Amino acid sequence: MPSRRTSSSASSRGRWPRQPPEPPRDPGREADLADLEPATDLAEDETYDRALLAGADLTGGRGTGSRFLECVLLDCDLTDADLSHARLADTVLHQVRGTGLDLSRAQLADVWVTQPRLGAAAAYDGSWRGVRVTGGKLDYLNLRGARLQDVWFEDVVLVEPDLAGATLTRVSFDGCVLQRPELSGARMTDVDLTGARLESPQGLTSLRGATISRPQLIDLSDALAQQLGIRIQE
DSSP states (O other): OOOTTTHHHHHTSSSSSOOOOOOSSOTTOHHHHTTSEEOOOOOTTOEEESEEEESOBOTTOBOTTOEEESOEEESOBOTTOBOTTOEEEEEEEESOEEEOOBOTTOEEEEEEEESOEEESOBOTTOEEEEEEEESSEEESOBOTTOEEEEEEEESOEEESOBOTTOEEEEEEEESOEEESOBOTTOEEEEEEOTTSEEESOBOGGGOTTEEOOHHHHHHHHHHHHHHHTOOOOO
């Protein structure tokens, strides 16, 4: 089990991509949740230390500026929940769902998100470090201007994710589908897209610093030429 204080720093060393760390807790095992303190709602500028929110309806909840340390959110409805400016560390979000979640300017460190079903989540201008997202579907995720470092997306369907102006460092998309991603103005370093299916990406000129496969390059050649203003003579 990785240490809370070392998992992000460890992931930043050595060859990328590395194997992502395992979550500190398994939300499917009661033994891993037994020592957590049950909670049922959100409050602004609150500190949640080793808290468990299980099956909670957090619709419209306001957790602005709150801090979550070693917490688990399990099967929660986050529709229109406000977690802007929040800080999440060593926290697991399992099967969370809803539309309109506000994570703008939030800081996520060593966070694991598994099987989410989120729509129109706002995560712009935030900081994600050591974050792992596995499975599920994210519709219209707004990551404009966000900073992502040592982040893994695995087997996730991302519908029209907005990464315009974002900074991505050591980010991978393994087994993911990216439908019409917006990449304009993104800055990329060691971004691995070889395991992703890219559908109608926008802003292809911002792929500098990313790695794609040769078949992907062939598939994207017409769109890349169009976005670069290159005319192809048949």
